[in-house]
Amino acid sequence: MIRLQDQQSESQLMAERKRIVSEIHDILGHHLSSAVIQIGALEYTTDDPQMQETLVQVKGVLNTSMNNIRTVIHEERSSTVDIERELQALADSFTKAPIYLLDQNTRPLPDQYAHSIIHIVREGLANINKHSNASQVQIRFIESLNKWHLLIADNGHLVSDDSHSGIGIMGMEERVHLMKGSMHISKERGFHIFITIPFE
Secondary structure: OHHHHHHHHHHHHHHHHHHHHHHHHHHHHHHHHHHHHHHHHHHOOOOOHHHHHHHHHHHHHHHHHHHHHHHHHHHHOOOOOOHHHHHHHHHHHOOOOOEEEEEEOOOOOOHHHHHHHHHHHHHHHHHHHHHEOOOOEEEEEEEOOOEEEEEEEEOOOEOOOOOOOOHHHHHHHHHHHHOOOEEEEEOOOOOEEEEEEEOO
């Protein structure tokens, strides 16, 4: 079920990304590679020092452009989802209690991870809305040396205690497992969900 949800939400993004990357690779990449090779050959056919210096400079510019293209292609694999905006939208739409949101992540997430984080936060807020009498909620999404850390916490008491083992929690655990992460739940001084996800 989770994989199907992610597939539906990502299909259009993936199609557009593949088209852009294909054009970059096939058109710009091919022409720049050819130009670098041709200029490299010209360096050995001229005895003019000034011309050789100019060719070296032009080749350097082309190599820089090639490196920039490789960077774009690499970043294309990262998330196209603005997770900060999505988390803020969830916080803004939650009316039961004020939310303190802290997003200190600067590392791009793969799309699947970003969608999973958003689904987890949405489900966590739904649990708070349904099962807790909280007056304050906090969401923290931060990165450390090699991991992402997500905290969803409230200061309330559980109105009903089926949120710990319900379908929503099971869905969170499944998503965390797919990301090779770990999840811990605490019910001391409120309901806290701690999730740790290693960088891909």
